[in-house]
Amino acid sequence: MLKPSTPTPNHLRTLKLSFFDQLALPVYVPILFYYLPSVDIISCDKLQNFLAETLTKFYPLAGRFSEDDDELSIHCNDEGVEPPKIDLLPEMDHQPSCPLLGIQVNLFNCGGLVIGTYISHKIADAFTLATFVKEWAYTSFTGTLKAGSLPSFDHLSSLFPTRVLSETTQFPSYIINTTRPKIVTRRFIFDALAIANLKNTIEDSTAIRPIRVVLIMSLIWKVLVGISTAKNGHSRDSSLLFLINLRGKSNLPSLDNDALGNCTMYGIANYMEARKDHELNDFVKLVGNTIGDTCVAIGKAESVDDISSLIVNNQRKVIEKFAQGDEIDVYPSTSWCRFCWYETDFGWGKPFWVSLVECDAFEGISLMDTKDGDGIEAWVSLKENDMAQFERYPNILSSTSKLAFPFLSIN
Template identity: 60%
Template sequence: MARLDIEIQSRKMLKPSASTPDNLRRLKLSLFDQLAHRAYVTMLLNYLPSSSDHETISYDKLEKSLAQTLIKFYPFAGRFGKDDPFSIDCNDEGVEYVQTKVHADDLPEFLRQAVGPNDIESSLLDLTLPVMVHMPSSPLLGVQVNVFNNGGIAIGIKISHIIADAFTIATFVNEWAHTCLTGTITQDTNDYLPSFGQLSSLFPARVLQLPSPPNLVPNYYKMIVTRRFVFDALAIENIRKTIKKDSTSDDMIKQPSRVVVVMSLIWKVLTHISSAKNGYSRDSSLGFAINLRGKLSCVPSLEHALGNYVMIAIANMEADEVRKDELNDFVKLVGNTIRDTCVAIGKASSVDDISSLTVNNRKKGVEKLVQGDKMDVYTATSWCRLSWYEADFGWGKPFWVSPVGFNAVEGAFLMDTKDGNGIQVTVCLKEKNMTEFEKHLHILSSTPIVG
């Protein structure tokens, strides 16, 4: 399959099915929203053709349920504030909604080719997403429903990172699916009160003096290639067995999580590629986000807050600490960084403490990036333990979920596999670095990405 024959059947600006109340028409951004990357986050949910156990898709029902869901997620149908850069005008202008017919019979076969070794993702998977450019006047959310000849469905989503982190996106997707499946919006209870505005009332956006990130060279994004790998449960356990036990370490290091194991291994491989390329070891940093929900003792009521609510943590390794075969060092650094950051979060006695910690960590991250010609800086994003595979619109749960076009910087993007025990890793590197990275495939599971 050299190309995707896709026919746009309808395109519209879909509005919420009820107007947003006047008292919710202006949403102030939080400090965390302010620090989020100004770009769309993408997601692709893929569904096999409906079986006799599930109803046939009703496109009117899918569209209607999204309009209903937007009542609850009203900022998604708004636009960036024209007179206030730290706000969203919740004006119900709508979200980009596209429905297509894909003239191909087999969705799994298409996906196997699109995420295969030939790096044709940009020309295939990107076509399953709505065409949108992240600008002040642009929609904040876009949805494209792609229907294959045999009934397979790929739902492509683009959403501005400024209004949503992974938790928020997963909450939205599952609420939309629930509404489509049942015809009703989830009723709020005392145990589940997701809402916008909670974070900005406590952590308002502000004028910040942050160092400017380095300018990317022309065509930088075109230099980045994307590959996907799967660590199944057995592969992760085998890697764990290679980690030497240290009686002085705490439980996080003695029994590292799946995410810590995979993150650490990827970081180790990347540092060795750098050493081989440069002829010497360089200082190296790995930055990753920590979800703050449920971690603040000073503000315990934000467990289900919507918007961005994460803090950057940075693990650092000096050049002389890099060893050829010691995964332990990387596991300790990642594990200790997570532990120390969570301890600092837990000890914070006020929202000001959390704000200062968030801003300071962001400054450190940008300062590392500025030194890019002298050291190596990587990012790793984990969307594990979120309910991506629970989104049933009425024709079953998705058989594969993945981000698309995650090529902003060199790094890795982690998500659970469908069984919840393994981890799918989307790796983005410059082409020469990717060639070296793929030589380490012997440490990876042979589990296929799709199918």
């Protein structure tokens, strides 16, 4: 176990989770950083020392869930970060006694290196993970901690404390644990030219000029609706779920751009079976308008209670959709674009690739930047038969510059 280099002060030993953390799924989130061989690669001992220094600022990540209050707080006891050895990622099990963060450094005979990271979603979203990794990289690159202090992890929990949740706002355990048909993941790469061509087709038929994340999510959703219609013999209700980062979208100071922890809410775009419009621009309007309307509602919120009500209402709607089982199609999605993953330089150069891993637990869509920052990698997880159709769909074949297959899976 790797502990912070300086013990956490007694007055910081207990961290209450926020309402955002309370709603997050109890899963670990993985990411991998791949580096080419370099004469400047520092030793694992030094990398661990710099990690220990970084953990003094991110001390909750070295703690454990408290079993005394139904895991609604973190005991910041410096028990440590786990660096086990299995595949390219640490093996983690989301239990109260388990670490919140696992990191594995993989050295190859060729001199290349892969850093695999697992972090508990109950304490961190993509923004928080990116902030931590960049801070660790900065400390390794410069040999010193960045000047100034980060916002406290309890910044959000002080204004958005946990609350008693009704069953209608909690994800049932079967959503995560139920045995499902085999899920496979494929990585589809949309380069800048493909995205530009897609935008041109939109601009020919509408005044909307969508951002690339909206465009790719809309295209994938359109294809999935088409596959579902062909499979069932008729169109049916379909929903695209996506997490919206609340930071910087509200006038409330509690939701500033630097808040650590979870700070997201669901946006829900609905395609009703009665709709006759199924062109790409129709899906772009649905996704774009949903994001726009949700952000407007966040901006108009005048109090913490207003924000909490928005979160609870959309959370309840998401639970209701999952509860309908196979009666409708529900596709969770997330975007990790614009988090500057490729700027993670520990002192031996920037990564030549940053990736997610295969998911065989549930269907979903995850978007990442390509290295040049202009394209998008779409990691799509679907039932095996649906994926066979998805890969051959004309819209996908004509828009992806190449197709690659990941080699890691998580349960």
